[in-house]
Amino acid sequence: MSFLYIERVDGAIATHDKTALVAELQALLPDLQVLHASEDVRPYECDGLSAYRASPMLVALPDRVEQVQALLKFASARQIPVVARGAGTGLSGGAMPLEKGILLVMARFNRILDIDVEASTARVQPGVRNLAISQAAAPHNLYYAPDPSSQIACSIGGNVAENAGGVHCLKYGLTVHNILKLDVLTIDGERLTLGSEALDCPGFDLLALFTGSEGMLGIVVEVTVKLLTKPQSAKVLLASFDDVEKAGRAVGQIIGAGVIPGGLEMMDNLAIRAAEDFIKAGYPVNAQAILLCEVDGAESDVREDCDRVDALLRAAGATDIRVAKDEAERQRFWAGRKNAFPAVGRISPDYYCMDGTIPRRQLPRVLKSIARLSAEFGLRVANVFHAGDGNMHPLILFDANAPGEMDRAEAIGARILELCVEVGGSITGEHGVGREKINQMCAQFNSDELTLFHSLKAAFDPAGLLNPGKNIPTLHRCAEFGSMHIHHGAVPFPELERF
Amino acid sequence: MSFLYIERVDGAIATHDKTALVAELQALLPDLQVLHASEDVRPYECDGLSAYRASPMLVALPDRVEQVQALLKFASARQIPVVARGAGTGLSGGAMPLEKGILLVMARFNRILDIDVEASTARVQPGVRNLAISQAAAPHNLYYAPDPSSQIACSIGGNVAENAGGVHCLKYGLTVHNILKLDVLTIDGERLTLGSEALDCPGFDLLALFTGSEGMLGIVVEVTVKLLTKPQSAKVLLASFDDVEKAGRAVGQIIGAGVIPGGLEMMDNLAIRAAEDFIKAGYPVNAQAILLCEVDGAESDVREDCDRVDALLRAAGATDIRVAKDEAERQRFWAGRKNAFPAVGRISPDYYCMDGTIPRRQLPRVLKSIARLSAEFGLRVANVFHAGDGNMHPLILFDANAPGEMDRAEAIGARILELCVEVGGSITGEHGVGREKINQMCAQFNSDELTLFHSLKAAFDPAGLLNPGKNIPTLHRCAEFGSMHIHHGAVPFPELERF
DSSP: OOHHHHHHHTTOOOOOOHHHHHHHHHHHOTTSEEEOSHHHHGGGSOSSOTTSOOOOSEEEEOOSHHHHHHHHHHHHHHTOOEEEESSSOOSSSTTOOOTTSEEEEOTTOOOEEEEETTTTEEEEOTTSBHHHHHHHHGGGTEEOOOOOTTTTTOBHHHHHHHTOOOTTHHHHOOGGGGEEEEEEEOTTOOEEEEEOSSSOOSSSOHHHHHTTOTTSSOEEEEEEEEOEEOOSEEEEEEEEESSHHHHHHHHHHHHHTTOOOSEEEEEEHHHHHHHHHHHOOOOOTTOSEEEEEEEEESHHHHHHHHHHHHHHHHHTTOSEEEEOOSHHHHHHHHHHHHTHHHHHHHHSSEEEEOOEEOOGGGHHHHHHHHHHHHHHHTOOEEEEEBGGGTEEOEEEEEOTTSTTHHHHHHHHHHHHHHHHHHTTOBSOSSSOOTTTTTTTHHHHSOHHHHHHHHHHHHHHOTTOOBSTTSSSOOHHHHHHHOOOOOOTTTSOOHHHHTO | OOHHHHHHHTTOOOOOOHHHHHHHHHHHOTTSEEEOSHHHHGGGSOSSOTTSOOOOSEEEEOOSHHHHHHHHHHHHHHTOOEEEESSSOOSSSTTOOOTTSEEEEOTTOOOEEEEETTTTEEEEOTTSBHHHHHHHHGGGTEEOOOOOTTTTTOBHHHHHHHTOOOTTHHHHOOGGGSEEEEEEEOTTOOEEEEEOSSSOOSSSOHHHHHTTOTTSSOEEEEEEEEOEEOOSEEEEEEEEESOHHHHHHHHHHHHHTTOOOSEEEEEEHHHHHHHHHHHOOOOOTTOSEEEEEEEEESHHHHHHHHHHHHHHHHHTTOSEEEEOOSHHHHHHHHHHHHTHHHHHHHHSSEEEEOOEEOOGGGHHHHHHHHHHHHHHHTOOEEEEEBGGGTEEOEEEEEOTTSTTHHHHHHHHHHHHHHHHHHTTOBSOSSSOOTTTTTTTHHHHSOHHHHHHHHHHHHHHOTTOOBSTTSSSOOHHHHHHHOOOOOOTTTSOOHHHHTO
8 A cells, every 4th residue: 555645644745835836726727716815715614514624725616627637637746635525515524625735626517418318317517416417307207316405405426425315215225326427537637437328337346436435536527327207106104103112113114014115204202393393394293203104106006005004104003194185295294304404403502413324123222222322411312314224313402602512412423323333334324424424434344444445545546635534544543543343243332231 | 556466467376286285275174175186176167158168276165254264364375366156157257267276166155144024134155046045035025136047056156246137137236236245255364344234334335346346356255135025916018029120229218218127128030939949938930029028016006017018119119019918928928038048059059148238229229230240240149138228148159160150259249249338338237257258348448447447456455366367357468459448439330330
């Protein structure tokens, strides 16, 4: 592995004379927009995770692939780190800039290049918004399935970088399952094509390797996505439970029975009350938990699935089940869920949104453990999440102005993520690792696995210039962090031992 | 990149004293079954592609993971190449042994370790046969979706190595889409876990990188697969066409209309007649092409889809459409397709089965080009293939005893694969690259892409001991082969230029 590369992740980045660099860059690429005054770069100090901030040395806003190629060659020759940014909606600090680095903003690559109706694919630039793809495909009765909550703003390039999910990924998969081909630039400005329009591609699966790599392997300049035909019909059921664990068990029973809902979401009492206060969705405020289960497909199929889910929910102990009687009510049911985060924001000065994934069968156990941790740390935790795929989003409520609360919020968050690893899950579902969860990677992976990640990174970027310090921790960092790899089941986890 | 590694792929493998090695190995692992006499290793000279043969130095048949670990450490310390083999049904020579290497046969790892009905997963050893998983899951109304034609014999470890597909992969995906977790050993005998039982896994997507890597990155010792609920109902339509290209166009129109059939297969007249002579499936022997389209799912859904497919087929110019009237006729329709390869074997002394994938919209164009090549080379070509996902299997008929015919068969095969690349497809659909198509990889990828593959290989296996000489050609080989990367659309392809 390259010595340079290891230096870079450990933070040894050379300091450049900014004024001279900007002048050189402008001479090389007079058409490229570059921001460097401190007031101009301020809007780029963080992404959607505002707790992690830095002021980039300079911000480049190219609008042609040739500019990006030249910029990468420029940075590579001078050993300047490059952090790519899409729409800046990421929630793990993956696009946080470096003070000694270039922030490469891909937002201007916002053209839909082609929609091929017969092949059901779209070829788009990386700055195209997620929702804009579905809007452009709508006249052909097609849409792009992954739908992160930020879909109105987030860009497809960022979706690829973080392997984004959404409410519908239970049935339709993550970003990696919905893209066919990527055109990327290496740190040397070489253009590579990963994947193909055909079913399979020989050689190693670089398309999947690149997806979710958080800007560490190269820069995406074009994405070919799969489009799906819109389902004929969709119905949503709202089931109330007097016990959180019963709701957790119902999730496994629905999927175990062979129904794959379009969406299967869970909210606990704290989240239900916050959402109902805010949105008036018609939620049962006394329920300890609700499940929202949407079934979609052909008309007749939806009717059948709806009956099966109803029976399964009753058998699992639901105290009340309502099927949205019309499209307006269906939208209202979803509006409560989709606005649950801002709703929780109304009942607490601050909140910290976690993102971890667990095997479905562990839902009841983990919900119980989170309640126990909440009591232990003296902080309220609201649970609103993609229950069907075990992707939890505990919202930790705190007040940053109350002494010690922020530290306690971070501590309970870390414990929850480690709990996810302990039960066979992972420290991220769809938000990525970025800067936020780099320490928890030490719990998720052992030193052999981390070394392998670094070797792969070095194969693409031997000098470690692309997004250094994110996603993959050094072994040195893990040793400092102190908590190395949790062997599944081997080391008893204190939260679980008490029950 | 390691110098040693590059030497190895170029064929510079040291010669060991076999007798001494066997004695050492038996002293180290007295329980390990080792074959080395020439009559004992003969059955292992080739996999399903008998054209490529070699006699392995020794064959190891471990039955415990610890033996495999010790064996790998043994080989690694002595720089002996290791080729892994599952059931030996592969069709591209991926498991062809090396005369100076160890053939590591994983067939004895044939236990199903666990079926988790709630999670719909099975944890199995790599030597478990593909069909055995579905058989074990059947009492729970579950099955494992990928179904290569060899499913009665091929093992799941080999399926992972080749990213195997099958008739149903159009709707249900390839192996990579149907596995959750792999336990693998590196060349140093370290055990790594790739993927997880949860929805997503942070870090780089090693699970996907490993799947389809043809034994070049490590040895699979455990696989966790997804299981699906069996569809309630399935119907198959048999449509006749008086023109191959019309049938090709119909394929795109069905998928373009949003129907995703469980299977969508095509056969041309030569294949139809051969199959009908052999199986009496009730095929129309005068049709120029038939499509077999199976729709599966809930009862009512299947009825609806069946009507839609019928209308689409008629609009596309089908001259006759029959729906299998009962399960017996459905099985008969499929029996003709599934036995098409041996049926073609009855009408020609030899045949060479190709495997390439193209975007669906290119089907009519490529079928026309194959007919032209067939005439040019004076060899019959039968087309039997997974039309829905553009995965072609042209069968080139020849007589190995007729002077020059085998060379002509290889030449037309290579031209067909290059044609697949030229239209935006790939040189393999589900059979892998192995030894057979290593030269065509030079057409599929440019030198930057091949260099990247070698760097990734070196990250896992710096000394290049795992399955050297397969899958990824050296740049040196490509230079010798003479035909470098075909840029899609940039270099006109002679077969296409004539039309």
